Amino acid sequence: MTLLAAPLALAACDSGDDTEAMDDTAMADVQMPMDDSDMPMMGSDGAMRTASAEGIVTAIDADAGTITVDHGAVPAIEWPAMTMGFQADEQLRQDVAVGDTISFDFTTGEGGNTITSITKK
Structure with a gap:
């Protein structure tokens, strides 16, 4: 580069x-x-990975079906702290509001990043 x-x-x-x-x-x-070696999305075998993180909800987009979270580092999958959008089903989107501090579980892989559960702090 x-x-x-x-x-x-x-x-x-x-x-x-x-x-x-x-x-x-x-x-x-x-x-x-693009050098994505600093942020692996999948295991070396290409499988979906699961992880947990904590952060603050910064946006909810019902049309896109996403929740944007400013989250801390996720050591389990070698992610740094960042703000990013995650797919989330309607019930999860309705359970939180912008500004909520949450802990959440998610999957990540070729299909994208999807929140599977949320707990408000």
Whole structure:
């Protein structure tokens, strides 16, 4: 990634005239590789994994069927603390409100991240 970033940074530097060296369309074709090695979603065999976490509900989206949680680190699956959305069934979405502190169990894998149970703190 550094090999790609350095030329792009240099190209964006002021060349002495008033025109921009790169515009948004020039950046459209640049693809940065994603390094997801810091946040494994599945076991090495590709199976769904289960874990528990604690956090604060920051959003509930009935249309998308999600609950967004600002959660702490999840050592069991090597996740850092972050804010992210989880799929959750209607009953679970109705059991919590934005601002609630919760502990929750969830599954994660190729199919996404799904809350399976919630307990308000």
